[in-house]
Amino acid sequence: MGLDLADLPTCMRCALSLTRQRVVIGSGPGHPALMVIGEAPGRREDEGGEPFIGRSGQLLFRLIEEEVGLKRAQCFVTNVVKCRPPANRTPTRGELEACRPWLSEQLSVIRPTVVLALGNTAARSVFGFDGGIGTTHGRVVDLEGAVGMATFHPAAALRGGPSVVNVMRSDLRILKGLVGGA
Ligand code: URA
Numbered sequence: 507m508g509l510d511l512a513d514l515p516t517c518m519r520c521a522l523s524l525t526r527q528r529v530v531i532g533s534g535p536g537h538p539a540l541m542v543i544g545e546a547p548g549r550r551e552d553e554g555g556e557p558f559i560g561r562s563g564q565l566l567f568r569l570i571e572e573e574v575g576l577k578r579a580q581c582f583v584t585n586v587v588k589c590r591p592p593a594n595r596t597p598t599r600g601e602l603e604a605c606r607p608w609l610s611e612q613l614s615v616i617r618p619t620v621v622l623a624l625g626n627t628a629a630r631s632v633f634g635f636d637g638g639i640g641t642t643h644g645r646v647v648d649l650e651g652a653v654g655m656a657t658f659h660p661a662a663a664l665r666g667g668p669s670v671v672n673v674m675r676s677d678l679r680i681l682k683g684l685v686g687g688a
Contacts, residue, residue: 532584541618625659
């Protein structure tokens with residue numbers, strides 16, 4: 507049976523509920539051209555209640571605007587895990603499994619045309635990819651009524667510099683074709 511999104515702000519499906527400040531649900535319009543899915547909230551997001559409000563979000567939405575032509579306000583933005591893991595560690599398999607049904611519920615209500623997952627953890631959880639993001643980025647797949655693709659996480663681009671940014675840009679150009687062709 508599906509979950510009721512009205513229950514998401516008080517979710518206690520995993521132990522992250524004990525350490526979070528806020529459940530970071532996500533925000534954006536219904537039926538957007540693009541839904542962007544990151545890994546999990548960081549400290550700023552846990553405090554502010556919005557996904558991607560730090561430096562990686564700034565880079566990400568600059569690249570999306572430049573390559574795809576969409577502004578942040580036109581995208582629905584969320585994470586696979588809705589609560590901050592302590593010290594920003596990678597979410598555990600159990601946390602990912604507990605939280606994934608919320609994303610399916612969001613996908614069925616929000617009905618994006620194209621889904622972009624960011625980084626290894628999101629790409630595996632959202633699309634079920636086995637390999638690392640270095641081999642799965644740029645691949646176009648079907649997802650629960652939408653088309654999807656994964657690219658590098660913008661935090662990896664902040665660490666890795668222009669070579670990672672350039673791969674993200676070329677993935678986003680493929681994505682633009684999906685958004686435009688929908
Ligand atoms: N990194 C993520 O994956 N998600 C956020 O919301 C912020 C940083």
